Amino acid sequence: IENKRETELASLLAEVHYADVAEIINELDEEHATYLLKLLDSEKTSETLTELDEDVREAILSNFSAKEIAGELDELDTDDAADIIGGLPKGIVQEVISEIEDREHAKDIVDLLRYSENSAGGLMAKELVKVNENWNVLTCVKEMRAQAENVTRVHSIYVVDDEDKLKGRLSLKDLLTTSTKTNIKDVYIPKVDYVNVNEKPEEVAKIMSKYDLEAIPVIDEIGRLVGRITIDDIVDVIKEEAEKDYQLAAGISQDVEADDSIWQLTKARLPWLFIGMMGGIGAASIINVYEGAFVKFPILLAFIPLMQATAGNVGVQSSAIVVQGLANDTIKGEVWGRLGKELLLGLVNGLALAFVFLFISHFGFDTSYLVSLTVGIALVTVIVNAAIIGTFIPIFLQKRGIDPAIATGPFITTSNDVLGILIYFSIAKVILNF
Amino acid sequence: IENKRETELASLLAEVHYADVAEIINELDEEHATYLLKLLDSEKTSETLTELDEDVREAILSNFSAKEIAGELDELDTDDAADIIGGLPKGIVQEVISEIEDREHAKDIVDLLRYSENSAGGLMAKELVKVNENWNVLTCVKEMRAQAENVTRVHSIYVVDDEDKLKGRLSLKDLLTTSTKTNIKDVYIPKVDYVNVNEKPEEVAKIMSKYDLEAIPVIDEIGRLVGRITIDDIVDVIKEEAEKDYQLAAGISQDVEADDSIWQLTKARLPWLFIGMMGGIGAASIINVYEGAFVKFPILLAFIPLMQATAGNVGVQSSAIVVQGLANDTIKGEVWGRLGKELLLGLVNGLALAFVFLFISHFGFDTSYLVSLTVGIALVTVIVNAAIIGTFIPIFLQKRGIDPAIATGPFITTSNDVLGILIYFSIAKVILNF
Numbered sequence: 001i002e003n004k005r006e007t008e009l010a011s012l013l014a015e016v017h018y019a020d021v022a023e024i025i026n027e028l029d030e031e032h033a034t035y036l037l038k039l040l041d042s043e044k045t046s047e048t049l050t051e052l053d054e055d056v057r058e059a060i061l062s063n064f065s066a067k068e069i070a071g072e073l074d075e076l077d078t079d080d081a082a083d084i085i086g087g088l089p090k091g092i093v094q095e096v097i098s099e100i101e102d103r104e105h106a107k108d109i110v111d112l113l114r115y116s117e118n119s120a121g122g123l124m125a126k127e128l129v130k131v132n133e134n135w136n137v138l139t140c141v142k143e144m145r146a147q148a149e150n151v152t153r154v155h156s157i158y159v160v161d162d163e164d165k166l167k168g169r170l171s172l173k174d175l176l177t178t179s180t181k182t183n184i185k186d187v188y189i190p191k192v193d194y195v196n197v198n199e200k201p202e203e204v205a206k207i208m209s210k211y212d213l214e215a216i217p218v219i220d221e222i223g224r225l226v227g228r229i230t231i232d233d234i235v236d237v238i239k240e241e242a243e244k245d246y247q248l249a250a251g252i253s254q255d256v257e258a259d260d261s262i263w264q265l266t267k268a269r270l271p272w273l274f275i276g277m278m279g280g281i282g283a284a285s286i287i288n289v290y291e292g293a294f295v296k297f298p299i300l301l302a303f304i305p306l307m308q309a310t311a312g313n314v315g316v317q318s319s320a321i322v323v324q325g326l327a328n329d330t331i332k333g334e335v336w337g338r339l340g341k342e343l344l345l346g347l348v349n350g351l352a353l354a355f356v357f358l359f360i361s362h363f364g365f366d367t368s369y370l371v372s373l374t375v376g377i378a379l380v381t382v383i384v385n386a387a388i389i390g391t392f393i394p395i396f397l398q399k400r401g402i403d404p405a406i407a408t409g410p411f412i413t414t415s416n417d418v419l420g421i422l423i424y425f426s427i428a429k430v431i432l433n434f
Numbered sequence: 435i436e437n438k439r440e441t442e443l444a445s446l447l448a449e450v451h452y453a454d455v456a457e458i459i460n461e462l463d464e465e466h467a468t469y470l471l472k473l474l475d476s477e478k479t480s481e482t483l484t485e486l487d488e489d490v491r492e493a494i495l496s497n498f499s500a501k502e503i504a505g506e507l508d509e510l511d512t513d514d515a516a517d518i519i520g521g522l523p524k525g526i527v528q529e530v531i532s533e534i535e536d537r538e539h540a541k542d543i544v545d546l547l548r549y550s551e552n553s554a555g556g557l558m559a560k561e562l563v564k565v566n567e568n569w570n571v572l573t574c575v576k577e578m579r580a581q582a583e584n585v586t587r588v589h590s591i592y593v594v595d596d597e598d599k600l601k602g603r604l605s606l607k608d609l610l611t612t613s614t615k616t617n618i619k620d621v622y623i624p625k626v627d628y629v630n631v632n633e634k635p636e637e638v639a640k641i642m643s644k645y646d647l648e649a650i651p652v653i654d655e656i657g658r659l660v661g662r663i664t665i666d667d668i669v670d671v672i673k674e675e676a677e678k679d680y681q682l683a684a685g686i687s688q689d690v691e692a693d694d695s696i697w698q699l700t701k702a703r704l705p706w707l708f709i710g711m712m713g714g715i716g717a718a719s720i721i722n723v724y725e726g727a728f729v730k731f732p733i734l735l736a737f738i739p740l741m742q743a744t745a746g747n748v749g750v751q752s753s754a755i756v757v758q759g760l761a762n763d764t765i766k767g768e769v770w771g772r773l774g775k776e777l778l779l780g781l782v783n784g785l786a787l788a789f790v791f792l793f794i795s796h797f798g799f800d801t802s803y804l805v806s807l808t809v810g811i812a813l814v815t816v817i818v819n820a821a822i823i824g825t826f827i828p829i830f831l832q833k834r835g836i837d838p839a840i841a842t843g844p845f846i847t848t849s850n851d852v853l854g855i856l857i858y859f860s861i862a863k864v865i866l867n868f
Contacts, residue, residue, distance in 0.1 A: 250754030280740025306714025320684030
């Protein structure tokens, strides 16, 4: 399709949504991608840019002049524009900003660049509709009309005082049904949810989804209204958060995708494999110490993988439930209650498994009654222990202010592996007396 | 606080958002919860009901008469009302519906009950603003005003023909700036995203978040507009979906929470532990077969946990990335390309680990050079194998129409455990010639 049949391509692309155009461009090489992007009309070019993968976008923009980039930013909302600038090489940023025609817009974008990506300030846009509490309804409607020009979707009208401090919100219905001379002060709703610029994105997501909000105002340290966060940005936060936790549970740090380079994937995966290997070497040392037992009861060794697999699985199950509970705020405080419950749960699951094991080993393996009993008891103990460790570590990390999600996956599996083997041999030593 | 100081409690609760009231009530016993709920004003009672945990809600509603329940449903949007009715005991449903005062509302709720919870139809609400393409702007505005009464948030105005088929949408701006005599037919925007009633919720979520939509119309099999899904419901879908995948990866089937009963948790967790145990018993059988090797090279046994942990970790990492890629549609077709990449990645990671292992074993363990080499080569092979299995199984399941998320966690760990030990001993047998 790439034989430079410009007019055909252009009319074809005009029919396609910018999110789909972005998906196509993500798959092309740099030259073709730039070519295709320049065929689009200006508004669509800028919208497509916001949807591209970051590395693709940066590669393409390196073929654009500062003036061209500034032209695209002029079309975008301040939050999307700030995101794009954030990805540009340092040297060019100043030039791009100075080329933005709408100076108000440029000022807003520069303001947004100051906030960390990992805060409400980094998510918000400057586009919003706000009115002064001292205006009357008539002035208010006039001002609103001017402001609404720049705002794609008006979710709420926010009311501020002379110092720009957030006082409340205004319902469109009230505005239309009261006399034009009424003061805003007398009609606005003083109850309004808001977040601080420094709030974490996950907290903002929690608040907005709990209260079913479609937009939330953002205030600075002294209560001034500085921006607004809309639900579509929060959907992205929720998805990223879920993906990050999922990857951590699988032993993958950093945000990687299937299409990333071998080097990026190795960086994200290898450290966890090292942790696992250290555990394996630790287990080897323990087994070495108990070498004497091999001679008398070689069958004991055959059940090492069983202990290890069970300990690992139970640990991950327990920690996953706790990590989710902590993320949803459904677990509060009561550490001992939770530990007690996991202990009971571990006991129930452990006894069930041990019973089945005794049954299988009786018919399937040539083991003495005492060895089977040893394995059975060890199984229950290992499960209870893994359940408690899996519950305790995430709660402990959370209390220390560390993301408990790192406690799932290889971390918990490895510690339970080593502990499980240690418990197994200790119990065997007592019962079989070697 | 529960000393029946009604007026104080009532005024206290009046200040609190219904989502917070619901959180409080979730923690109370049935009697207190019912008491508290009846203190709220009617609108807040119904909104609080929608936010309660399902089992709590059902317990409380069993203390309400059919008439009382119907009164609450009258206040709710059709989708929330249908959700509540869906949880009531069969016997009472008919009675509750016949007690709903607004008969149109009752009809809409009954319509919604027909759709499966796991479809767009189960998510949508009947509340929306629609206009006929044959009306003129004046009629349209009049009708809209009447319809908007029942709709909390008007996101879009949908245009239908005489048979109620969805034709497009109307921009409020266009409506206000054109002459009142213009026909809707001449001003509406024919391009509109929509979903079919039978579409899966995850698909709806994908479409809405890709195109940043805040509401999407739902059509039936012959194109008639039957409802509307709003973004707040989709946020819930995305969160549930993420939680389900996370739990599956941790070996927990069914949707459970930390607060669920021991029995529910056991049901969700025990089956996966059985799978793991079967793997452990399989591994024991393999080790038993190679018993001859123990005598000559006992140190080989000490590294079983190392093989197993590494195989498990790599398998989970590979499968997690593939499962996520499949969920996001970023992996398309090209199975061989992906397998080749994982093979290369496994080789890089495996060689890195093997090198470190040789270093450690040289100084830390009393092993012969040949044994160390055996373990090193086995490590690389096990990692490459686990990476390929972890990639292949989810893709295979997806092609068969099975949710690939079940392929992460215990399932992949167990198969890699057993295979890893088999590979380890096979390589040892060849190199050490026992």
